[in-house]
Amino acid sequence: MAGLAPEGTQFDARQYDSKMNDLLSADGQEFFTSYDEVYDSFDAMGLQENLLRGIYAYGFERPSAIQQRGIVPFCKGLDVIQQAQSGTGKTATFCSGILQQLDYGVVQCQALVLAPTRELAQKIEKVMRALGDYLGVKVHACVGGTSVREDQRILQAGVHTVVGTPGRVFDMLRRQSLRPDYIKMFVLDEADEMLSRGFKDQMKFCHRSIP
Template sequence: MAGLAPEGSQFDGKQYDNKMQELLTEEFFTSYDEVCESFDNMGLQENLLRGIYAYGFEKPSAIQQRGIVPFCKGLDVIQQAQSGTGKTATFCSGILQQLDYGLVECQALVLAPTRELAQQIEKVMRALGDYLGVKVHACVGGTSVREDQRILGSGVHVVVGTPGRVFDMLRRQSLRPDNIKMFVLDEADEMLSRGFKDQNTRDIIMREFRSGSSRVLITTDLLARGIDVQQVSLVINYDLPTQPENYLHRIGRSGRFGRKGVAINFVTRDDERMLFDIQRFYNVTIEELPANVADLL
């Protein structure tokens, strides 16, 4: 969740966090209480179910049990769950269920903070909608503007993109918002963060890391959000995150979907306060590294 301070005001992050915590305890801010323990009981189209099962899902995760049905009912939904629990597939399923496939116009817009995350969402959307004939396109920086214009002009059902390129396509009137009925902000609190690495370089780095030809990826917090590389089993924090909330996002890159994962933190005396804050925030104890590191793996 993310908020914007009024223009000209001084934004107090701590005050915002306290207010959000207050809202979360209010009666109107309750979770949707309907739980579907099987995809078959969600009222989804047969061809969407085929795509879900073909993708490898057998039983919905906790967030999917609670998040897909209200999305399909057209309700406003805020999803919050641990990394690697299937949030992307949750909103993708909701979008695919509600699309009018006879209307080849953009009906759903998904915004993501990074190009890598946008392209990953596009991949999941295509896979789940494989039997539905869904047309999806990722509008991200560092790619051909003309190609974006050509594809959007030919018609798509869903656009996934980063804010800059999506705004550019709207400004050029290549992306027509008239028929958009679903809007998703993924990793909303990171939406206005940005990096400056050349797109081709980033693509090569991620491709090599996913394929295993590159065994180690050194990155910033920007890539700690949403990126799913299931083979990752070890995360090393060279520096502790300055915000306790980001700790879970970082270590969540390992141990995806029930797999075992290990996080190692480098901590100096100057970091002891932050380490204490992280432990208190998550109500956990972070143990010292054992003499034999292999015992962790």
């Protein structure tokens, strides 16, 4: 991850990596530094039938390398850090993990995904909606530059998942339009990029709001 942050920003990628390495090597902690199980088909991952239908209907036939390794540990509820080049299928990895774990009988926000840009948040929302089509997932993108009232209306009506940029999500939490009580999954997409864009305080607030 080092080297990805633009120069001159507050985020120090080397320090981040060094702290992360310390954390991963901490004694007495149950950390896996890698996850060895590889699933070379979506069928082998034990995913719900309607999620598999969504995945295949979206046009995916075989999981990419990160999907082969990343979907199952996410579904097991492990805390995971996933790093891969751009365009390798990370989005579908965490979207599948979230979709597998949602309780669709409870129309409350159970997963919160933060992304550094509006475009990325909206892209994630589309992928989540498409993959979760047969599951009836309700997902909403909370991003700046859109109507606050409309966000409030949609959140009030009920969603399973919110994907958003830190500023607008912070605002929705602060106004209590987004209720954190049922959130059990928290994803930071391009976390280094969010930190380098100065979203640290909002990210912390979102994290602290979650039970």
